[in-house]
Amino acid sequence: MARGSTRPTSRDVAEAAGVSQAAVSLVLGDKWRGRVSAATAERVRDAAQELGYRPNLAARNLRLGRTRTVLLVVPALTTEFFAGVYTGAARVAAQHGFGVVLYPSPEGIGPARDPFGSAQAALDGVIASSMAADALTAIRGDQLPLVMLDSDPAGSQGAATVNLDIADGVRQITAHLLELGHRRFLHLAADIPSWTFEVRAREIASCLCEIPGTSLRVARAPISFEDALAAAQTALTAPGPRPTAVICDDDKLAAGAYKAARRLGLRIPEDISITGLDDLALARALDPELTTVRLDAERFGEQGMKALLAVLDGRTPPQEDIPVELVVRGSTAPPAP
Amino acid sequence: MARGSTRPTSRDVAEAAGVSQAAVSLVLGDKWRGRVSAATAERVRDAAQELGYRPNLAARNLRLGRTRTVLLVVPALTTEFFAGVYTGAARVAAQHGFGVVLYPSPEGIGPARDPFGSAQAALDGVIASSMAADALTAIRGDQLPLVMLDSDPAGSQGAATVNLDIADGVRQITAHLLELGHRRFLHLAADIPSWTFEVRAREIASCLCEIPGTSLRVARAPISFEDALAAAQTALTAPGPRPTAVICDDDKLAAGAYKAARRLGLRIPEDISITGLDDLALARALDPELTTVRLDAERFGEQGMKALLAVLDGRTPPQEDIPVELVVRGSTAPPAP
DNA sequence: ACGTTCAAGTGTTACGTATAACGCCTCCTT
C-alpha cells in the first residue's frame, strides 16, 4: 500500500510555481485571459504536470454546487438493450464533461427504491427508464431535473420524456403480417406493467380491429426464455384454429416462441411466422433469422442525455419520438393456404 | 425548474431541532451512543425527516478524504457478460456502502485511455478487466488500489488479480469432445490480444498434444456474428480432412459457427460438434442448444469487488480462481464413423 | 468540602477549490 504520500493539491502546485493558489486555479481553469501573464501560466502548468496534480473533485463539487454527474436508472443491465442505452448516454455526457452513474433497479422493470443511496455520487439530474410511479415521485421529491425514457408522456407529471416510436414499429410489424395474408394472430406479451408494453398491446389491437376477419389471442410471460417457451406452447395448443403468426413483445420472447413452435413440430416460417422487437444480436443468431423491429438503443440513450442537458440549461427539450425500423428476415412468410 | 430553494443542510436541521450542527452530525452518523440523549437524537432525526435533509456527498467526501466509490473498467458493456460483472460488483459494493461507476473502454477490449476524466467521480479504487499494459500503468501511476480481472497474474505488477478458471473450463470442453471420439479440431479463436484468450489457445493445444492422432486448426475472428461466420466457413472448407468439432472462444463466435455449418450443409451435432464459452442467454436460444462452459459473471464481479474491499482494508485478497462449469447440451455428439 | 467522573452537549477547525474583491505597478493620455 504505497499511498502514504497524500495527493498534491493546488496549493502544492502554487508553491512549486511560486504563485498563489488562486493563480493556479485561474490558470488550470482556463480563466486567466487578462489576469495572469502567459509566462506565469506556463510555469503553473509545468508545475502541475511535474507534480502530477489532479484536482480534488469533491472539493470542486462542493465549491461549485454541482457535480456534472447524472444518474441513469435502468430496469436491468444484463441485456444488450439497456447496455446500449447507457453507452449512448455516456458518450453524449462525456462530450459535455458529464459522467453517468448507473442505478440498475434490482427488481427488474418496475419500482426502484432508493436510487440515491446506491450511487455515492451527488447528482445534477436523472434519466429514468420504464419506472413505476412511486419511484418517479421519490425522485421528483428531490427536485432533481428528470428525463423519463419510454414512459407515458401524459403521466410524467411534467418531466421531459424521450420515447422510441414503438407504436409505429408495432404498426409496421402488424401491417407486414397482414400484407403477407395472416389473419389469426398470437400476441406473446411481456408480463410487466410498463407503458412501453401497454403501447404494444394497444396498437396491435387497434390495427387488427380495422380489418374484418382477423382474430387475436394474447399470452403473457415474463421476459425469460423458459417462461416464453411455456406460454407460447400453451397458447399455440389451445382449442380453436391455431394462429399463423406470433407477434412477440421482444426478441427474447421470440426465441422462446421459436422453441415452442419446434416442439409442436411447426416449421418457421412455413407453418408459422414469428416476429420480435429490439433487434438484439440474438435476432440474427436464430435460425431462420428473426423478422423484428430495430430499436436504436444507443441513439435512445443519446437523446435522453441530450434532453437532460437541455433541461439543465433551462431550454425545453425536443419532444420527438425516435424512429424505429422494420427489419424483415426469414421468420415471416405467407401462411399456408 | 423549481430548484430555487436550496437544499437543507445539517445546519438547517440543527436549527430546527434546537441543537448544534455537531450534534446533528453525531446523530445522523450514528455515533451518539454516549454523547447525546436518546430524546435529543429523536428530535434531530425528526427534524431531518421533516426537512427532507440529505447530506451533501461532496462535502462529506471532501471532509473524509474518500468517496466510497470505485471504478469498474470494462471492455464493453453491450454484452451480457460484463453487464453481469457490473451487477455483481455493484451488489457487493452496495452492501458495504460503496458505489460503482463504469468506464467502458471505448476501443473495445484493449487499451483504455483516461479512465478518470470520463467519470466525474473521485475514486477510492479501480477494478479493471482485460486491459492492456499501458492503461494499467496509467492507473497505477495514480497509486489507486487496483484489482485486475482475468489478467495474467505474473504480469500484473503486484496488483491483485481475480480470475475465472478458464483453463479448467477449456480442459473440460476438450476432454468432453475427446471422450466423444473427436480427433480433428477447429479452434475458432477471438482475435483480441488478451490474456484470457491466450489461455484458451494454450490450454487447447496442450490438451491435444497429449493425445496422439489429433489435429488442430485455428481460425481467428473478432467477436462478431459476421466475422465469426466468415472465419468459420473459410476454416471448414480449407483443404484437408474437415474438423469434426469446433471449439469457440465464446458463445457469440459459436453462433457464427452454427450458421457457417448450416451454409455448408452440415448438421449439428451429427456432422459437426460445436462448443462455446460463457453460457449467455444465446446458448439456449440456438438450435440445438449449445454445449458450453458456464462463467458466473455476477460472481466474478462480486469476487472482484470483494478483493478490492480487502485491498482497501489493508488485507491481502484471496487468490483463488473462480470455478466454472461444463454444460453439455445438444450441440455435441460423437463424430460420424 | 472537595476532587473526580460522567453525560450531554457546543465551538471551532480543516478538507481543497473557485471566485469576488482588492492592491500595486507601469504606461498612456491630456
Next chain:
DNA sequence: AAGGAGGCGTTATACGTAACACTTGAACGT
C-alpha cells in the same frame, strides 16, 4: 504632472461536513 486604465496578481472567503477539544452541570465517593 496628475489622473486613469490596464496588466498581473494576491487575499480572503464560502461551500457542508466530521471530528477534535472543550465546557457545563450534576452525581458520587471519601
